[in-house]
Every structure is written in structure tokens, then in C-alpha cells.
Amino acid sequence: EDKVVQSPLSLVVHEGDTVTLNCSYEVTNFRSLLWYKQEKKAPTFLFMLTSSGIEKKSGRLSSILDKKELFSILNITATQTGDSAIYLCAGALSQGGSEKLVFGKGTKLTVNP
Amino acid sequence: KAGVTQTPRYLIKTRGQQVTLSCSPISGHRSVSWYQQTPGQGLQFLFEYFSETQRNKGNFPGRFSGRQFSNSRSEMNVSTLELGDSALYLCASSLAGVSGHGYTFGSGTRLTVV
Numbered sequence: 308e309d310k311v312v313q314s315p316l317s318l319v320v321h322e323g324d325t326v327t328l329n330c331s332y333e334v335t336n337f338r339s340l341l342w343y344k345q346e347k348k349a350p351t352f353l354f355m356l357t358s359s360g361i362e363k364k365s366g367r368l369s370s371i372l373d374k375k376e377l378f379s380i381l382n383i384t385a386t387q388t389g390d391s392a393i394y395l396c397a398g399a400l401s402q403g404g405s406e407k408l409v410f411g412k413g414t415k416l417t418v419n420p
Numbered sequence: 421k422a423g424v425t426q427t428p429r430y431l432i433k434t435r436g437q438q439v440t441l442s443c444s445p446i447s448g449h450r451s452v453s454w455y456q457q458t459p460g461q462g463l464q465f466l467f468e469y470f471s472e473t474q475r476n477k478g479n480f481p482g483r484f485s486g487r488q489f490s491n492s493r494s495e496m497n498v499s500t501l502e503l504g505d506s507a508l509y510l511c512a513s514s515l516a517g518v519s520g521h522g523y524t525f526g527s528g529t530r531l532t533v534v
Binding site for chain 2: 338339341343347348349350351352355395397399402403404405406407408409410411412413
């Protein structure tokens with residue numbers, strides 16, 4: 308069964324801290340690993356990772372994929388209160404001639420001032 | 421460009437009723453996927469439509485169905501509602517339904533079954 312596991316499930320930090328969110332996956336016909344941020348309802352895209360060892364970076368956020376060990380991490384440096392959200396990790400797998408996303412349950416990050 | 425539009429935003433239904441939710445994808449996108457999000461299970465894949473054809477289906481009972489129109493707008497229907505169907509239903513719009521093209525999510529429809 309395809310599954311994605313995220314840890315920790317929740318995290319409370321202070322502004323300025325650095326956090327690392329973890330995502331492990333067991334997905335057949337793997338295509339890519341996606342990270343999303345969900346603040347209210349609509350998840351918004353952060354990163355798509357397909358190759359091992361290549362870091363993707365956007366401002367204070369960065370992410371990397373290890374296809375051998377089947378995991379990915381999302382790093383956020385110098386956290387701000389606006390980073391408070393649920394961070395979702397999803398494995399994209401090919402199935403039935405198309406693709407579907409298998410999501411982890413998310414990490415709820417709370418950044419306190 | 422306009423984003424993904426889901427209507428209605430909120431719904432309250434009674435057990436046993438049926439409900440229809442709508443998703444209008446980004447203009448030019450031909451793939452629409454549907455997901456159910458609950459606190460216990462997270463986001464779970466329901467089905468994906470591309471050019472009016474269902475290409476993929478998740479592990480949900482037959483009470484959950486969908487369709488896609490020629491303008492790429494999609495609807496999902498849930499019949500004989502159960503309390504456990506209470507959830508946030510999200511749709512994702514994609515050019516062709518592959519991660520390389522990206523998925524853009526709508527804000528969802530919050531369904532409450534009482």
C-alpha cells in the first residue's frame with residue numbers, strides 16, 4: 308500500500324528558530340515528491356523534487372530528496388509567524404495512465420512571536 | 421489568471437441526502453482531481469478526470485462519483501450521505517494531470533453532514 312508519513316505531526320517554535328520537517332514515503336511507480344503549505348483551505352505549492360541530492364530553495368525554505376532512503380526534508384530558517392501553517396508532503400505516483408498524489412497527514416507548525 | 425473555483429464554499433446536509441460539488445479549473449487546464457480532507461485521514465485521493473474521462477479512482481465507495489464537462493469544469497456527487505462524509509473537499513487543477521505541470525488547489529467545499 309502506498310503511504311507517506313510525516314513527522315513530527317505538530318511543532319511549536321519561536322520566531323527566528325530553524326525547523327526541519329520530515330517526510331518518508333513508500334510509493335510504487337514514484338514520479339516526484341511535492342511539498343505544500345496549507346494555511347486556511349487551499350494548499351499552496353512549495354516544491355517539487357524528482358532527483359536525489361539536489362536542493363531546491365526558495366527564500367528561507369529549502370528541501371531535498373533522498374530516493375535511496377525514501378525521504379525528504381523541508382527546512383525553514385529564521386521562522387516568522389507567517390510560517391504558521393500545516394505543511395503537507397505528497398508522493399506523486401503514476402497509476403492508470405495518469406497520476407495521483409498520496410499525502411501525508413501533515414505537520415502543523417506554530418511559530419510564536 | 422483566475423484560480424481554481426469551488427462552489428459552494430459551505431454545505432450542511434442531512435444523512436441520507438445527496439450533494440453535488442463543483443470545481444472550475446484554471447483556464448486551459450484539462451485535468452481535475454478531487455481529494456477529501458479529514459482530520460483523521462488527511463487528504464485522500466477520490467478521482468481524476470481529464471478531457472471528460474475518469475482516468476484514475478481512489479478507494480472510496482460507489483456513493484462517490486464525478487464527471488467532467490467539455491469546458492473542463494468538474495462535479496462530484498455523493499449520494500446517501502453519512503456522518504463520516506463530513507470533510508473538506510478539495511479539487512486540484514492541472515494542465516495535464518502530471519506533477520511536472522503542477523497542481524493548483526481550490527479553496528474547497530466544507531461539507532457537514534448532520
